[in-house]
Amino acid sequence: MSNCKTCCSTEEHTHQHHNHSNHEEHDHNHGFGTKGLIFSLIIFSLGMILQYLIQPQWFIQNEWVRLLWFLIAYIPVAKPVWQEALELVAKKDFFNEFSLMGIATLGAFFIQEYPEGVAVMLFYTVGEMFQDRAVNKAKSDIKALLDVxxxxxxxxxxxxxxxxxxxxxxxxxxxxxxxxxxxxxxxxxxxxxxxxxxxxxxxxxxxxxxxxxxxxxxxxxxxxxxxxxxxxxxxxxxxxxxxxxxxQEASSRKAKTELFIRKFAKVYTPIVFFLALALVLLPWLLVDEYNFKEWLYRGLIFLVVSCPCALVISVPLGYFGGIGAASRHGILFKGSNFLEQMAAVNTVVMDKTGTLTKGVFKVQEVNAVSMHPNEFLDVVSAIESQSTHPIAKAIVAHHPSPIEIQEVTEISGKGLAGNYKGKQLLVGNGKLLHQFQITYPESIDNIVESIVLVAVDGQYAGYITVADELKDDAIEAITYLKQVGVHETIMLSGDKDSITQNVAKHLGVTKAFGGLLPEGKVDQMQQIKKDPQKVVAFVGDGINDAPVLALSDVGIAMGGLGSDAAIETADVVIQTDQPSKMATAIQIGRATRQIVLQNITLALVVKVLVLVLGALGLSNMWEAVIADVGVALLAILNAVRIQRMSFKS
Known part of the structure; x- marks a missing residue:
């Protein structure tokens, strides 16, 4: 059967939704059959034609013929509803949508409103089938992953x-x-x-x-x-x-709104049942000319309209649709609670390397002072080939060397020393040259990029600058974040502060902090979170980002190249490694929240209106059916709309 009944029933019954095999068996045993629905629809339609258009005497004047005719139309669609209702009653869940529907339709037959009794079940079944299709559509994007x-x-x-x-x-x-x-x-x-x-x-x-x-x-x-x-x-x-x-774990983490609606339905359903009962019995004490049949009819309308189906299907379906839409854009939410939280994000904090940059260093400039550039590169690349540092790897990749440097030693935190043609060769940072009392132009210290200084035989010989490349969509990422209403963008990086500030200025990031160790990033995040008005998302990819991801309101990991620790700690995973997907995730979160709120408002307003009209005797069972099934269908169509929306990415 549909997801609706799963949500409306007991907690034990609800858990079947998370057990794939149980849920499928459950659907198979108690699902609405298309053949049964078509048969009921044909018999019902013929009955309506006989009663309201042709009006033959044998049909109109024979109550037993009419009862039997509409019972034949009623049974195929009512059987699964009653079966489900009895199963839930056996589990001591007396007040659920199935018992509401069953009692309402039996009451309609009791007061000889046979077509209306069949119509309630028939249209309810049609609504359930639409819900099944909507749920399956919402699941399709996510279930496709199981096929890979x-x-x-x-x-x-x-x-x-x-x-x-x-x-x-x-x-x-x-x-x-x-x-x-x-x-x-x-x-x-x-x-x-x-x-x-x-x-x-x-x-x-x-x-x-x-x-x-x-x-x-x-x-x-x-x-x-x-x-x-x-x-x-x-x-x-x-x-x-x-x-x-x-x-597979995403469906078990529910948004606060979704959890509230489930709790609300559990309280709401018994309340409306007793209100309907009171609507039938209390007028006997208060009204002079009490007509049991008339007030029973009003109570039945009340039951039909009050079914919480539209709420309990459309809200989880809205979140499920949001998760499905996000997965199509390469974004995995670990639960609807994070989708809801993402909608409120107004501050985005980002790591630099691997998040906004490619994390791959490349040689930018070669400045040789005392030797030919090719010889200079041969010498530097030869000694750097014996290092595992990312900058060393970038130089070797830029210019593989045919020569070999002897007696290479590493000077911790400073660089390498070796022997080139009987002369001392030094390759490293400024601290290395200062240690050997070798001077170089002061202007070099103002260079923003990572720099490798070279000295041969005690004399400064030149430098190579190496820089990490920005990701192709890094600038667009910051622009999109501002467009979707993010008030503040902050960059935290372990890279030197001059590089961090330069990248931040180029991208248009609000604030940037460089030279941070992992604990420094945590300290900065704690400072940012002191403002209660800020809902903070952190985006990172490295092992050292895991503590900050856990500390943020929403942790986002770059999943394609990100570390396992970051992906496991994060609440959201961007599989494409594109920072522009940050804005897409926020857009999807906000669109989902908007759709869920629209559905709740629509369901409550229409139901309250028809409930009041029904209690006053100003609406009939047909209007009640339309109000219940119609609102449910509108809510479902609105919920699946998110899967067709376009988002910036």
Missing amino acids: RPKSAVVKRNDRYIKVNPQEVQIGETIQVKVGEKVPLDGILLSEKGSFNTAALTGESKPAVIRQDEMVLAGMLNLENVIEIQTTKWFEDSSIAKILQLV
């Missing part, structure tokens, strides 16, 4: 390839992936290069080219050549396994 789980892996063992379960592959083994197959585990590409569709992980359909020794993630689709990969993680620790776990 690799079913097998081809692993190399004893010089031949065999097919095994991905969970049986050990770390360090070589696996083969053919064209059109999904990569089953995370690993390092052994082949020269490969082209991959990464949509399952990032939401981006544009093929990604990955070269030898670079990381390939499970769930990527191999597009070109047969490739080989050396695994670096167990299957359960792979990227796709973590995504699936996030998706």
Whole structure:
């Protein structure tokens, strides 16, 4: 049956929603059959034609014929409702939407309003089927991730390839992936290069080219050549396994509004039942000419209108739709509570390296003073090849050296020393040259970028500047954040302050703090959060960002290249590694909140209006059915609207 009944019933019953197999079995056993609905609709329509248009004597004047006719139309659609109601009553949940519908329709038959009794069940069933479709539509984007789980892996063992379960592959083994197959585990590409569709992980359909020794993630689709990969993680620790776990856990974390609506429905349903009962019985004491049939009819209208279905389906459906829309944009929310919190964010704090920048250093400028630039690069690259520092790797990648430097030693925190043609070679920062009392132009200290100074035989020989590149959409990210109403953007970085301030100025970030250790970032976040008016989101990608992610109101991790610690600590994961998705996440959160509030307002206003009119005898059962089913359908259509919205990204 639909998600609506799951929400309306007891807590034990509600938990079936989170048990996939139970829920499917539940649907199969008690779901509304399309054939039964069509049969009921045909019999009901013929009955309406006979009663109001043709009006033959054998039908109009024979009460038993009319009763039997409409009972035949009633039973196929009423059976699953009564079955569900009795199951819940057995669990001591006496007041639920099924018992409300059942009592209302039995009452309609009791006062010989047979068409109206059938109409309540019929239109309610139609509404339920629309709800099922809406829920399935909302789930489709998220459920699609379940289809990317690799079913097998081809692993190399004893010089031949065999097919095994991905969970049986050990770390360090070589696996083969053919064209059109999904990569089953995370690993390092052994082949020269490969082209991959990464949509399952990032939401981006544009093929990604990955070269030898670079990381390939499970769930990527191999597009070109047969490739080989050396695994670096167990299957359960792979990227796709973590995504699936996030998706499956998302439904268990409910927004405050969603939790409130569920609690509200539990209290609201018994109240309206007793109000309907009072509406039938109290007039007997207060009205001179009491007509039981008339007041029973009003009470039945009250029951039909008061069904909380529109609220309890449209609110979770709205959040589910928001999570689905976000997943299409490569954004994973770990629960609707974080989606709701994201809507309130007005301050965004960001890490620099790996979040706004690519985290990949590149040589910007080579300034050789005492030797030819090519020789200068040969010498510096040769000695840097013996270092694992990211800046050293950038220089080696820029200019691989054909020579070798002897007697290389590392001077901690300062650089490297070696022997070049019998002369002392120093490559490092200003502290290194100061240690050996070598002077260099003072203007060099004003250079913003990371700088590598070089000295040969006690004389300054030149420098190389290395800088991290901004991500392609970094400027747009800050612009979009301002456009969606974020009041303040703050950058926290462990990089030197001059670089941090330069990047912040270029991007248009409100404030920036550089030279921060992990505890320094935590201190800054605590200062920012002292203002109670600020709802703070932090965006980061590194292990050192995990404490700040946990401290923020909403923690956002860059999931494509981010560390496992950051992804596990965060509330939201941006799979595309695009900072512009920060604004998209806020937009989706706000659009979801707006739709949920619209649905709550619509349901309450219309229901209260028709309840009052029904109690005063100014509306009939048909209007009650339209009010109940109509409002539910409008709320559902409004909830699924978020899946068709366009957001900046």
